[in-house]
Each structure stands twice: as C-alpha cells, then as structure tokens.
Amino acid sequence: MAGASDDSGADLELVGITKQFPGFTAIENLNLTIPAGSFFALLGPSGCGKTTTLRLVAGLESPTSGRILIGGKDVTDTKPHQRPVNTVFQSYALFPHMTVLRNVAFGVSRRGIPDPLGRAHEALRLVELDHLAGRRPAQLSGGQQQRVALARAIVNRPALLLLDEPLGALDLKLRRQMQLELKSIQDEVGLTFLHVTHDQEEAMTMADTVAVMNRGEIEQMGAPEELYELPKTAFVANFLGQSNLFTGPVVSSGENSIIVEIAGTKLEVPKERAQRHSGTVTIGVRPEKLTLLTTRPVAASGVNVLGPGVVTDVSFSGVSTQYLVEMPGVGTVTVFAQNMVFGPVVNRGSEVWVSWTVEHGFGLADDERLEERSEAV
C-alpha cells in the first residue's frame, strides 16, 4: 500500500458524549481521547454501550449531547459518508451483488480517487486474497469474508478504522490468527484502530490501550498489563481475567501499606496499589499469584497468608491446574498453579494455606454499595 497514504491516522476525541434511546441511556457523559496511530480497544459486556460508541463515531447514530472530533475537526453534525472513518462491520456487510474486487473498490470510486481497481488489488494483496478478486462474497469462507471486509475498509486509508467485533463469527483458531494479523496490518499501515470487543483476551492481545466499559461509562483505561495487574474496580478485576476479592475494614494504615482484616486474618496491601486507605475496602489478588501450601507457613514480612482451608475442587487444564479452596469465613479462593510436576500437587479434601507476596495485592475503589452493583451484572 505504499504511496497510498493521505491520512494516516488521526486523533479521536469524544467530549461529554451522552446517547439516549427511548427508555434508556446507552452512554452517559463519555470523555475519551484516542491518540493517532494507536490500537485502542473498547472492552465490555454486551449492552455496555461500546457498539453504540462505535456507531456514534461512524456517524450511524447521532449523540444526544456532546461533540465528536476527528483529527481536531468537529464531525458531530456530518453524515457518515462525509467522515474520514471506515468500519469493519460485525456482519461484514459485504455487497452480495458485487465481486470481491468491486466491494473493495467501492469506497475509492465514491471518493473519485483515480485507479480504484488498482488500489483494490493492492489492498487485496495485503490481505492475501487477490486471487479471489473475481468471486462473489457468498463464495468465500467466513475468514475470507472477514479479510475482504478489512481490505474494503483499509483501502480508503481512513483517519480512523473502526472494528465492530469483526472476529466474533470466526472459530477460535482462526480468531487467534486474525488477531495477530490485524495487529501486524495496523503496524504496517499505521492507522488509528478503534476495536470494539467483549473478548478480554482479544482486547489484551491486540490493543495498546484498553478501555473497560460498563453501563455506558468507562470504568478503567490503560495498557493491558496495567489493567490486569492493577484493576481499580471489582468489575474490571472480574471482567479482565479472574480475581479473588476480599472485603473487610482497614485496621491500620502505615507509611507504605494498609492492613485489612479479613475473617480475623490481617492482610497487607501496598498503599500505592490501593485506591482507598480507610473504611471498609475490597482487596484482591489474581489466582496465578497465589501459592498453595500444605503446611502452615512461618510468618514472614512481605507475605500474606490465608488459611487453613479445604480444597473442594481440582481441575486440570494442561498448562495449569485450578484449585478451589473453601476458606472458612472468607469464601472460595481460586488458585492457578503451573504444572511443574506431574499430576495435581494436592487432592480434594486436603487442608491447605494460600500465600502471596504483598506487592501482588490490589485495593479496589468500590465501596460496598458499588460492589453489590457490579455483582448484579
């Protein structure tokens, strides 16, 4: 696609966007800036407003209030065909009456750019489908249609490429492969990608920045590792991977850490990893950060210990084994242990303790009321 760049990515800015549909509010005062050239993922469960956000950017819906700026230009009141934006639709929406080549050339022809067919061939070569240019979409497999939809969008060199769960219809293996390929295409063409998905693994694999959306609002935004290692709300902690969460009062607050009492056990969390430092707080730790012990460990500084509890379930999944441990007064704790030895280390019914390094814990911003809200999701 060399020599075809006119707009190579632009900032997207959403300012105070609210979108109301009859009877409900899909998006509430959304503020979001996506820098040019980035691969940005909007992650959330269905109905959280992520697809509506995408449609607002594409111009297929208009916001109830707020402004949309692309590359600093206000496009709020322009029609979809006037926006420098292209979408890869979830349904692909390929024109069934046109060949693959005509589909890809469609946008270029409409803008009156010379040599639409040549450019379409180039885009098809990028997705390695040029040999099928003469086919109709119905004659292609799902994965091939997806790539035609991608070629049809990127051939236009849009300032912003919108991806509406484009991999949702593909099987797992193809999806993993397409994720990597989309990512490398983005590197190659250098456009700004806005990807909407409910698949947390997909978002984390592909995006530079992930925004977790819930009920029309962004709960947390950041690099995938940051979101995973330091979730700020219970929703993020549970939606992005799994978490063990404990709620209890802060009993003391030191210079570097806070101590939270959970069912009589004192647990330490670093202050900079806790959102709140007083009152009743929810703290958490990821299952793979836990160590399973069959004897009561010697108390040491910098390590949290919980137990004893009873193993209620052991499930082997190849790379790791998942243990469910019933802790009296605390609830069920999930532990992922890498399979460094053959077979499970402990069996069902064993008495165990779990421990983790203080630095791996995190404290959430939710108060109890908020927590109930996220559990209801």
Add this chain to the structure above:
Amino acid sequence: MAFGAFSGETVVIEQPRRRSRAALWLLLPGVVYLAATYLAPLVSLVVTSLKTPDLTNFDIGRYQYAFEIGNYGHVIATYWPIILRSFGYSALATIFALLISYPLAYFIGVTLRTYPLWQALALILVIAPFFMSFLLRTLAWKAIFADEGPVIHFLQSLNILPANAHLNGTPFMVIFGLTYNFIPFMALPIYTSLERLDLRLLEAGSDLYANPGSTFLRVTVPLSLPGVVSGTLLTFIPATGDYVNASPQFLGSTQTAMVGNVISDTYFNLQDYPSAAALSIILMVLILIPVAIYLSVTKTEDLL
C-alpha cells in the same frame, strides 16, 4: 504477512444433486396439466391461424384446414398501427406503475419495517382492490371521469379543461386504467425484494463515502432488481394483451383499440377465426422478443 495458513481454503459451494425417480413422478401431474391446458390450445391456435375460408360452404365462420401463411401477412398489414399502439400503451403503463410502485414498496418494506402492525395494514391496503372485481373498479373509474362527473367538473371550474372536454375514450384514460389495474402486480414483487434488503448494507454504503442517492442506485436498486424484473413482466405481458381497459365499454373508444380488442372483435363479431388466431400468435411472439432482451440485459434469470 502470513495469511498462508488459510489462504488456500476456499469454500466450494456444492449444489445438492438429487436424481430420484420420485421427483419425476411428482412432476407428472404438472406436465399432464400443462400438456392439456397449454400445449393443446396452442396447437389448435396454430392450426386455426393457417385455415382458409371453406369453399364448399359460404356461411360466415366456415373454414377448412390449410397452410395459409398469408393470413399473418394480412393481419400485420391491416393491424400494425394497433399492435404498435398496444405496445406503446403497455410500455407507458409499465413505466408509470413502476414509478408509483417502487416508492410504495420501499415505504412498506423498509420504512415501515420497525412498525410491523402498520406494515401489515399497508400490505392489506395494496391487496384490498383484489377483493372487488377489476371490471367493477374499472367501471367505477369510468363514472368518476365521466363527462358529467366530478373530476371533469372540478377541472373545468379551474379552467384546466375546456368546456367540451372529455377524458373517457382517450389514450390517457386507457393508460391510466392499465397503470391502476397493474400496480399491485408491480408493487408486491418489489416489496418482497425490498423487505429482505439488509439495511446494514446501506450503512456500509454510507460508511464507504456513498451519499444516500449513490447508495440507493448502487446497493438498493441492484438488490431489488429481481422484484423489479418480476413486477415489470407481470405488468407488461398481461397489459399488452389487455382488452378491458381499452374497450369502448370501459375506459377506451374505437380510437384507442388495443390488439386484445381487435382479436376479440375479429373472433366474436367478424367470426374471422384464422385472423384472430394469427393475431394472437403474433402478439405472443412480439411479447417474447422484448421480454427475452429485457431478461438478458438485467441478467436475473437465475433470480426469477
């Protein structure tokens, strides 16, 4: 880029092929029916069209078997202006019916899609005229447009029509009647096509820089073409042979006679059976030619 892993994977759409004898037996009633009701009259029509007057019996309506191709030359020479007029009226009626039906079908099939109740009601309104004989409805138009009727009076009071004006018996009325009578045949197939139109394709069109007009021409129209083709054929073919609207008893006069009226006249009044049969066959062939051209241009044979 490594698309190699599945770039070779191409779906070959296998047409299911069934070669079952049961299918042929199921076809039998249809074949017998067609042979009896279509093929036999057609043969009889061809045979009749080649007959000559019976030289042993000079009564009117007496003909004998012959091979008189001259009958065809004779009717073409006599009636070519009427044949031409039939095609002209029918073509105009088809165009008007299309211009009226397409927006109507679009409104019902696309705009009303989110209101299923209104959509059903609108469809019923399109079909409702069928509940009453089209002869009665056509006669009703005759009364409405009568010289002493309300429409002419109103137009005269606005000085749009002169005092001695009349509409019944004019080409305008015949084309009006044909258009009116065939609108449901045009609207329903188009509606069927548009009702299935995937609106996400229109969103894709606007996303790809096509303004609403361009999206309509490049996406909506091609995808509704099968309906347009069926509707056009369902209108054009019967309208060309129609003899009700153009007859002096209904909306026409002797000046507006169409080929159907001539066939009816030659058959019933003149009892010139060979001429009537020859005209019928000419009409059939003349309709087949533009229909074949139309179908090959629109290339939708497989969609019909």
